[in-house]
Amino acid sequence: MKRLSLLGATALVASISLTGCGMGGDSMDKSEEKKASTGSEARSSGLAPTWIPAEAKDVKVQQRTTGSERLLTAEFQGKLPTQCTTIKAKGAPTEAELKAAYALDTKTKGSPVADFTTSPLLSAGWWPQDQQKETTALCGRWWVSIKDGHVYGFAAETKKAADMITKERNK
Template sequence: MNLIGKRTVRVGAAVAGVAVASTLAGCGLSEAVTEKANGHVKAVDYRTGTEGKADKDVQLPGWVPDQAQSVSEAIRTTGSERILRYTAAGTKLPGTCLPSAAPKTAPTLTADWWPNGQETKTTTICDAVWHISTDGTTVYAYKPETIDQRGAN
């Protein structure tokens, strides 16, 4: 192959490499933006509180009654924020949960089962960090973020 042919092959390979890199970077960028917007969230559902407490990867808080039903939780995997909902099924919160004002910060997590502004209705706090409210037999709980999320992706 002559000198011009070698240059053409090198230039062609370089252009192809840039095109592939741009495509891959574009995919990575899209995933990073989506992941950042998502905030690294894990969603879990359990039939009962007992089932949720047995999940060692997530583990529901101890104040959730074992008999709680239809438990749903959204968890920020890069921090401490969590929102939780369950059906009380005749259960009550433990005596260690105390009356409390609503938290000062709103959740950044969302779920189709979490009513907008639900955290403003909290009247109880459990484990010093879980803000609890009830609506009929449905219990809602919010644990505010305590870890700086700027740049977490």
């Protein structure tokens, strides 16, 4: 019995060593890019939110794998669906507008607006700098705009996670 316990303990130590867990290997600043040919494909796979039009093409999502932040773009000529709400001031949704929109999204529903960032920490070669300042609509938790035949969307990170990521980057 002692031999089995010793083997189990050895296996645990080996797995911790290999994964880096508990040894500074954990990082909040991880993301990945995923793509889909069409909006329909992106929605059915869960890559993109339901407001992405089915006819959108070349959907790209940069997503934080350790949090809620997302950047999205797709080729699209048209109007956003009715589930998206136009905001009064371009790039500056009010707290009331954010509260109403966030209440419609299962990932932000019930959370205070103040718990979320208003600009991305993620970046991607296809995401124009400060694109969130072009926001004209909110689609649930997504800040959305259409420009030059592309739809752009930004889903905010929690401030708690953003603070951890910023501290990590500043080490």
